[in-house]
Amino acid sequence: MTKCVERTALQAVSVAGMVICLLVALWGWQSGILTSQERLAAFVASCGGAGALLFVVFQAVQVVIPIxxxxxxxxxxxxxxxxxxxxVYNYVGICAGSLMAxxxxxxxxxxxxxxxxxxKTIDKYSRWTExxxxxARLFALAIFFPVAPDDFLCYLAGTTNMTWRRYTAIxxxxxxxxxxxxxxxxxVVWQHVTALFA
Known part of the structure; x- marks a missing residue:
């Protein structure tokens, strides 16, 4: 019962995170921040160094709690x-989150x-640990090529005998x-989409 409640709570957090992100995206679209490179640059500049730090933290957290x-x-x-x-900010945030996971x-x-x-995801990839x-080889390939659920694989790696040193290197x-x-x-996809609505 406790596991069910915990899973439901985590799913609720993920859904809430998705809704918040969609609302922020909608606001950014309507305000022109997401459709104008100049407005976007001005908005980021107005946040100063705090904007970059918050983004790195967001990237790390979204690995630990997939939103x-x-x-x-x-x-x-x-x-x-x-x-x-x-x-650079993507790399730092994602690597930090991967190490935390x-x-x-x-x-x-x-x-x-x-x-x-x-x-379904657990069953599919748990066979890799046999x-x-x-x-280790499959994990390294999955991390190198963006084809597998990296967040899950980082958690799965933590349940194996893989050393911190090897994991960090990968x-x-x-x-x-x-x-x-x-x-x-x-x-490239974003540029094509925004060009359609310009």
Missing amino acids: LPGGLGCLAGVLLFGPWWGF FGISRNCGKPLLPLLFSQ QENRF ILLGKPASIALYSLGLT
């Missing part, structure tokens, strides 16, 4: 801070997984490519 698909956060980083600094899972173990993720060396070396691919791909 939005990670790709949308990457897009936001590029739109808010430009391609270079957007990439591993640490939380390392302390809480497998009972935590059903509270955050669907049983052979330790196989999991995250720090593998994340740049996937973040760059997400950022570039979604930026």
Whole structure:
């Protein structure tokens, strides 16, 4: 019963986070911040260093408590801070969140997984852990290529015998490519979408 309540509470937090993000996006669209590069730049400049710090914290938290698909956060980083600094802030936030997820899972173990993720996802990827060396290779590939649920895999890795050193190396070396691919791909899509409504 307690697990059911905890899972429901976490799902409610995720839904609330999604609703808040949608409302903020709607406000940004109507105010012109998300449709004008000049207004967006002015808005970010008005926040100063606090804006960058809040964005990094948001990116870290959304890995630990999945609220939005990670790709949308990457897009936001590029739109808010430009391609270079957007990439840097995305990288720092996502890596920090990935390390936190591993640490939380390392302390809480497998009972935590059903509270955050669907049983279908757990069943699909838990088979990777049957052979330790196989999991490390598959995990590294999944982190490098943006094709698998990274947030879940970070939690799953925490339930294995993978060392902190190996995990950290995979995250720090593998994340740049996937973040760059997400950022570039979604930026191109965003430009096409905004051009349709311009």
